[in-house]
Amino acid sequence: MSTRAKALRSTPTDAEKRLWRLLYTFRTSGYHFRKQSQVGDYFPDFVCHHAHLVIEVDGGQHYADAGLAHDAMRDAFLRSRGYDVLRFSNLDVLTNPDGVFDIVAQSLEGRPASPRHQAMDGKTA
Template sequence: MYQSSNQRDFARELRTKATEQERLLWSQLRKRQLLDCRFRRQFAIGPYVVDFECFERLLIVELDGGQHNTLESRDYDAKRTTYLEQRGYRVLRFWNSDIADDFDAVLEAIAKALVERAPGRPHPGPPPEGEGELGGYPIE
């Protein structure tokens, strides 16, 4: 999708002002560290800038702070999610506290979504004998 210069500038500004939780998650998503999938951070899609985007799997990861817990913010986030889902994306949302409280569970949820959205993924079922992990993350 086309990005206006204003969107690119806004995304660049967000990257320089990343929260501690965003920096921690980015340290695990960058450079294809998670299941060899490429993520971009603070990336503009249409009128919105998303926290993390994996285009090859059409997956978006959003980290939400307390400001997202108002009725107005929840409505705005729902509108964003609908817009992104209409374009084929799956949107995963985590609270910043999820990063602090159980970072491994967040990474496992992202890995599971990446596996589910893999091209040519076989029918879901138990893994063949001797297999049960992909990239260090259990497949459930």
């Protein structure tokens, strides 16, 4: 684990903590999200590698011109690596968790789950 990733994981915002609890429920369907997992030079807030989905939780700095420009470059890089990017504001996560959950669930529909989960499903069927 890189020093940067470790530092980011150790200081989550309240919105990141809340979203982590929401994302944890997707594990039962085989979608394992990681916090601050490196993709290229970037450390997305949350990433599900099997589903190729990145989720970012944005504070106010992301809505300034410099933040918007940086996020556009970052999103373009992530898309070039095959990831889709969902962005939610801190306010969205803290005040509308059900809506955020629904958007994530819709985004995961039809995406591949963990091969380990798929193997377990095959054994129980």
